[in-house]
Amino acid sequence: MSRFSLYEEEFHPAPWRQTWHSFKEDHVSMIGFILFLTMVSLALLAPLLAPTSPSVQNTDALILPPSWDTAGSINFILGTDALGRDVLSRLMYASRVTFSSALTVVLISLLVGVTVGTLAGMLRGIRSSVLNHLLDALMAIPTLLIAIIIVGIFGVGLLNTIWAITLALIPQFIHVTRNYVSEQMDNDYIRASKLDGATPFQIFYYSLLPNLSEMLVVQGTLAMSIAIIDISALGFLNLGAQSPTPELGAMLAEGLDIAYITPWNIILPGLFIFLFVLAINIVGDGLRAALRARTSR
Amino acid sequence: MMAVIIRYLLLFVITLSVLICFSLALAHMFPGDPLTNLSGVTTENAKVIEHLANKWAIDTNPIHYFMNYCSLLLQGDWGISTISGNQLAADMARVIPATIELSIYSAFIAICIGVPLGCIAGIKAYTKIDYSINAASIIQYSTPVFWSGLAFILIFCFQLKLFPLSGRISVLFNIPHQTGFVLIDIFLAENIDRKAAFMNCLHHMVLPSLAVGLVSAAALARLVRRSVIDVLNKPYISAARSRGLPFKTIFFNHVLRNSLLPVLPLAAIQITTLITNAMIIEVLFSWPGVGNFLLQAIYQQDYSALRIGMLVVSTLVISLTIFADLLNRIIDPKKGSVSDVSI
Numbered sequence: 001m002s003r004f005s006l007y008e009e010e011f012h013p014a015p016w017r018q019t020w021h022s023f024k025e026d027h028v029s030m031i032g033f034i035l036f037l038t039m040v041s042l043a044l045l046a047p048l049l050a051p052t053s054p055s056v057q058n059t060d061a062l063i064l065p066p067s068w069d070t071a072g073s074i075n076f077i078l079g080t081d082a083l084g085r086d087v088l089s090r091l092m093y094a095s096r097v098t099f100s101s102a103l104t105v106v107l108i109s110l111l112v113g114v115t116v117g118t119l120a121g122m123l124r125g126i127r128s129s130v131l132n133h134l135l136d137a138l139m140a141i142p143t144l145l146i147a148i149i150i151v152g153i154f155g156v157g158l159l160n161t162i163w164a165i166t167l168a169l170i171p172q173f174i175h176v177t178r179n180y181v182s183e184q185m186d187n188d189y190i191r192a193s194k195l196d197g198a199t200p201f202q203i204f205y206y207s208l209l210p211n212l213s214e215m216l217v218v219q220g221t222l223a224m225s226i227a228i229i230d231i232s233a234l235g236f237l238n239l240g241a242q243s244p245t246p247e248l249g250a251m252l253a254e255g256l257d258i259a260y261i262t263p264w265n266i267i268l269p270g271l272f273i274f275l276f277v278l279a280i281n282i283v284g285d286g287l288r289a290a291l292r293a294r295t296s297r
Numbered sequence: 298m299m300a301v302i303i304r305y306l307l308l309f310v311i312t313l314s315v316l317i318c319f320s321l322a323l324a325h326m327f328p329g330d331p332l333t334n335l336s337g338v339t340t341e342n343a344k345v346i347e348h349l350a351n352k353w354a355i356d357t358n359p360i361h362y363f364m365n366y367c368s369l370l371l372q373g374d375w376g377i378s379t380i381s382g383n384q385l386a387a388d389m390a391r392v393i394p395a396t397i398e399l400s401i402y403s404a405f406i407a408i409c410i411g412v413p414l415g416c417i418a419g420i421k422a423y424t425k426i427d428y429s430i431n432a433a434s435i436i437q438y439s440t441p442v443f444w445s446g447l448a449f450i451l452i453f454c455f456q457l458k459l460f461p462l463s464g465r466i467s468v469l470f471n472i473p474h475q476t477g478f479v480l481i482d483i484f485l486a487e488n489i490d491r492k493a494a495f496m497n498c499l500h501h502m503v504l505p506s507l508a509v510g511l512v513s514a515a516a517l518a519r520l521v522r523r524s525v526i527d528v529l530n531k532p533y534i535s536a537a538r539s540r541g542l543p544f545k546t547i548f549f550n551h552v553l554r555n556s557l558l559p560v561l562p563l564a565a566i567q568i569t570t571l572i573t574n575a576m577i578i579e580v581l582f583s584w585p586g587v588g589n590f591l592l593q594a595i596y597q598q599d600y601s602a603l604r605i606g607m608l609v610v611s612t613l614v615i616s617l618t619i620f621a622d623l624l625n626r627i628i629d630p631k632k633g634s635v636s637d638v639s640i
Contacts, residue, residue, distance in 0.1 A: 133308050133311075133312075134311070134312065134315070136618075136622075139566075139569075140566075140568070140569050140611075140614045140615050140617075140618040141569070141611045141614060141615070142569050142570075142572055142573040142576070142610070142614060143573060144573045144576055144577065144588070145573075145591075145607060145610055145611060148591055148592070148595050148603065148607070149323065149603070149607055151595060152323075152327055152595055152598075152600065152603050153323075153326050153327055153328075225439065229441050229442075232441060233441065233442075233443055233577055236443050236577075237577070237580065237592060238596075239595070249441075249443075252443070252444065252447075256447070259447070259451065260451075260455060263451060266444075266447055266451075270441065270444035270447070270448075273441050273444065274439055274440055274441065274444065277439040277440075277441070278435070278436065278439040281435055281438065281439050282435065285435065
């Protein structure tokens with residue numbers, strides 16, 4: 001890159017920019033990123049792109065195979081399900097539901113997790129020790145169990161599973177944040193700002209958070225893939241989104257009844273979940289590698 | 298050493314009492330009468346209700362209530378299931394071993410596939426072999442377990458007819474319930490063709506354990522790969538190389554043990570994922586384990602069974618995690634240093 005340099009100063013891109021540069025150099029990560037953008041835009045633009053509404057039933061076109069099959073029809077590109085609903089439109093609306101609930105889950109648990117994790121990391125002594133050990137133990141309780149309990153108390157529904165998965169993901173964010181914060185608290189730059197009279201909140205906001213943010217993005221992508229798999233798993237077990245709501249896991253469960261006649265009804269929703277999670281995992285891996293490349297430079 | 302063990306024991310006791318407390322609270326949070334949720338008995342008979350209230354000490358002060366609940370739990374009187382009327386302790390003794398069995402097979406598969414693949418990928422880092430192992434693991438890791446389970450059923454059970462669809466063993470074999478672990482029960486059973494039963498049982502468990510094990514194998518391979526790469530860059534490996542040691546010696550004496558050590562705590566976190574996946578796969582393959590039990594309980598709104606199931610599963614998972622943590626603390630000479638490895 002040629003740039004005019006009067007004072008022979010080197011070009012120092014901002015940290016985020018450096019990460020983006022090394023992320024961009026990796027082709028696999030970029031393909032994952034493009035796949036991710038495609039999936040997200042499919043989900044976001046569902047009302048514009050979807051051929052029909054996800055709940056319209058075409059009684060004259062039940063269990064139609066996808067259009068490339070000889071028995072298929074071009075009107076229903078990915079075929080129809082047992083109630084004659086267009087699978088493509090349902091898939092797009094379903095990924096909208098699944099993706100947005102996963103995003104909500106991750107954002108809430110990130111917010112709560114970082115707050116509690118910072119407190120736990122800054123605390124010293126017995127309070128911190130009790131909190132940490134209890135959290136470590138609670139982290140081990142499986143999501144499915146928490147979800148079953150919450151569904152037992154409040155009944156089935158997408159919203160309840162969102163709460164359940166949020167509860168299950170919070171400890172992970174707390175764990176990561178707390179480890180990082182308690183590690184950083186011994187560093188000189190924190191001590192310097194303490195000597196400057198910074199309050200704990202100022203230390204957090206000006207000194208810790210900028211360092212923390214990238215790690216949180218990486219952890220967030222990991223949590224996002226877990227959240228998508230969990231939401232669809234609960235939908236699949238009939239604990240999450242209920243029948244008329246299109247949701248990827250619930251669609252899979254609906255397709256299960258006639259899976260032997262219409263395998264595409266379980267293959268396609270599963271493929272969508274898989275592509276979402278794969279894209280997020282590849283992007284997460286690429287980000288992690290880029291961050292490692294930058295910090296070890 | 299003793300201090301560490303006592304500390305972990307204390308942690309275990311505290312966590313366990315939190316869980317018991319929580320399960321007691323659940324009886325009040327679930328819909329319906331708390332007494333029914335505790336005992337599992339639905340009755341209008343005033344005498345019976347009074348007896349039950351006395352037994353579970355429901356109207357006494359909270360501390361006595363809690364202690365009484367603990368002592369009932371210790372005596373093995375866990376109440377009965379509202380729907381089936383079975384003793385819950387007996388139900389748990391039946392379903393928990395089945396889940397543990399599935400988890401053990403899956404963990405075995407995960408370790409047998411994941412660790413060698415991770416080592417190979419780590420040694421051949423940034424070559425074609427590494428990239429293909431990495432790609433395979435990320436693809437496997439991204440596949441939802443219920444979907445791969447379904448794919449297994451469609452391909453291997455329906456199309457190829459290679460493996461049976463459901464259960465742990467063919468119903469034609471009459472295996473009396475002794476330990477709950479079907480492989481052990483086969484050897485304890487009398488008057489059956491042990492070899493045929495054993496083969497039948499192996500046949501039944503291939504698909505479920507593969508479905509669960511492969512996901513964990515992928516995660517494990519990624520962890521091991523990263524750790525091996527990190528260790529290979531350490532100065533002591535260069536020192537060993539410059540001394541002219543053959544690579545085999547370097548790998549088995551210096552790399553392997555040092556790289557598996559930091560993987561252990563992270564692999565312990567995977568226990569939770571493994572058990573969750575096992576519980577989901579149980580539903581698909583009608584494996585008579587605790588996942589199936591809990592889901593039946595929630596579909597039928599059997600709250601006393603849910604309360605006990607939640608307590609038992611979380612106790613199981615947490616004791617496994619704490620034990621793995623303790624084990625790691627004991628074999629790791631740099632104790633106190635928490636996980637310093639990443640994916």
